[in-house]
Amino acid sequence: MMASDVWKEYESNEISHSVAHHLTAIHELMDDLGYARVSDVARALEITRGSASLTLKALKARGLVVEDHNKFLKLSEDGRRIVDSILAKRAVVRKFLNEVLKLDEHQAEVDACKVEHLLSAQTGGQLLHFVHFLLSDDPTARQFLAEFWSKLDQNEEWQWPVQDVDQLFNLESR
Amino acid sequence: MMASDVWKEYESNEISHSVAHHLTAIHELMDDLGYARVSDVARALEITRGSASLTLKALKARGLVVEDHNKFLKLSEDGRRIVDSILAKRAVVRKFLNEVLKLDEHQAEVDACKVEHLLSAQTGGQLLHFVHFLLSDDPTARQFLAEFWSKLDQNEEWQWPVQDVDQLFNLESR
């Protein structure tokens, strides 16, 4: 069975990686500086002003960014909601990778950044439930994590990529 | 603190989504048909032969795909290793989303497909450890999952995106 019908949904993502970071840059600049202009976004993303100008023009046209009477940028209601969902997913994924899977902070940050805009709202929500419970005070969760981490220390023998994950899981097919 | 230094690593990914699926298509075609030509890849991915031809030419140049004396394609040793790591990550993510987070199979498939080529080997490995233990016979894992799922049923009240994930987790900063 070919995954032909699935793999193209990647591009159909309305929020690209680039757009996600233009929007979150505006959000963070508003927090840090109190304002966000084209140049500030360009500096934050380390791209040229010209590139930022073009992308932000498109975002204004899409109604995700609004422009002040004096060229000051702001997120629209829609833009704000998108940024919220992206930052929420990023935070959850980062926390899971770093605090549960014990990946170093940089790795967690990088992988969370790559993935944040791709996860569906459902996936983000379920992952939030999961991580929240997993890191809660619940004794079962505590015990589970403790056991997992102790196993992690012993399990340095696995190599990656594993030759046959399906067999490891007793998966029936792919 | 801007994530300026991190977000650009996205493009620096040596394996793009498109390349990942060209390679895995060859792998699956070899399994299913016993061979893989340009047209077969194009059909599997539902793109034109011309597009597949160009992409595969680049992959031959990169040494990930080799061509038979009669235009039959095969994965090189490098290509094979890349496909293995991608399929392993896809399988683990899909299993986690579907069997742990209880997302429906289609959603799990789509999200796994979007993410598979972006996860680092470290992340993939740790996630494999985690899911393997989580779905094992270990009584602590069993009990943890049972409790999580029972909470899931009660917890239909959460809305997504959550307004303030950081507060939910008592995160200190971002």
Add this chain to the structure above:
DNA sequence: ATCAGTTGTTTTATTAGCAAAACATCGGTT
């Protein structure tokens, strides 16, 4: 008032990834 620096935009070019169309080749039928 001029000059320098910052800002925003536009134009030109590049790359990845696709489609569409033209073209060439090969294999089997008739």
Add this chain to the structure above:
DNA sequence: AACCGATGTTTTGCTAATAAAACAACTGAT
């Protein structure tokens, strides 16, 4: 031999996202 269908490649064009460079406009200092 002529034709047809499948195959592979190339060319042209498109979109998104970038850089680079030219340009215009505003700001502040002298």
